[in-house]
Amino acid sequence: MTDDAPGLDADQLDAYFALMEVGNLIQHAVEQQLRAEGDLSGVQFSILAQLSGAPGGSARMTDLADGVVYSRSGLTYQAGLLDKAGLITRRPSADDERSTTVTITDAGRARVARVLPGHVDVVRQMLVDPLSRRDLGTLGAVLIRVRDHLRAAPPRSAKPRSRGGSAKDS
Amino acid sequence: MTDDAPGLDADQLDAYFALMEVGNLIQHAVEQQLRAEGDLSGVQFSILAQLSGAPGGSARMTDLADGVVYSRSGLTYQAGLLDKAGLITRRPSADDERSTTVTITDAGRARVARVLPGHVDVVRQMLVDPLSRRDLGTLGAVLIRVRDHLRAAPPRSAKPRSRGGSAKDS
DNA sequence: TATTGTTATACTCTATAACTATA
């Protein structure tokens, strides 16, 4: 239907703009809270949170990169900061010496625990409270569908690395 | 109900994480497109788009700041770049000499027109296509409700400036 | 005195390319 339309209709644009504005406002508020209460950036918190949920509190750099999008060097930079702060440790992986296994420390878990209440508070105030439980459920369901779609179709064309794969067209 | 709950339940967290991830992925893609096709950052595009829709293609710096969130100095910086590029003009406001009236130029409008198709394309691919029209409508409606809520209750506590207002408690 | 905007400055973050080491 929307195949050769030069633009999007009003509803579609509204949804897009609202999504971006809401996302930015929440992100901004969350980053302020994380910085104030835990001296963490949003990215750093994401890394720690991801490790918290991982088996053994560990993951390889590559796994983390998949969840944080950023460039590898950017991840190395952030991991360096977290390491220096004693919130994670890094060591060569056991099975593959090329890999680095990142592990969250007790201090790291404590830091997450420290900022989590405030973090949750911000999310609740900005996103959860203004919606009925039912609407929030709907929102989540729809967004998860979008997310899965986006994960399945990564930055087509980008990623000179990591995608490697089958069809080398040169 | 969720009054003294220490955390959010799984559904609520899912919605939050999905929102942030989708927002970040789209923003990232959009910024790449804007940079590649129009040599614009996302913020710069926002400013130009806002001016495009304003009467006379003009707005005061303060009006722009309200729509872009960032600090005033950040806005001045971005406006400086747009000015240097010939995409906007700045001059003291007629009615209030303190204010700066920013106006989009023909070149500015042309630049917006140039990047818009690709911009719309990205949004369609990432957000519109994977959803039914109905789901997208629902998504938009819910997010708009959240957005209005957030706009009504600005960064409570923040903004030493601009909020001025009634109750000076000192 | 309050408000609008700019400037100076310091800092954080991200990306690109070159490089090392292991598979």
Added chain:
DNA sequence: TATAGTTATAGAGTATAACAATA
């Protein structure tokens, strides 16, 4: 040769505080 990660470096962007000018 391909993959995992780091390093060096450069550039963009943001925020804070001090400042100038008008209301």
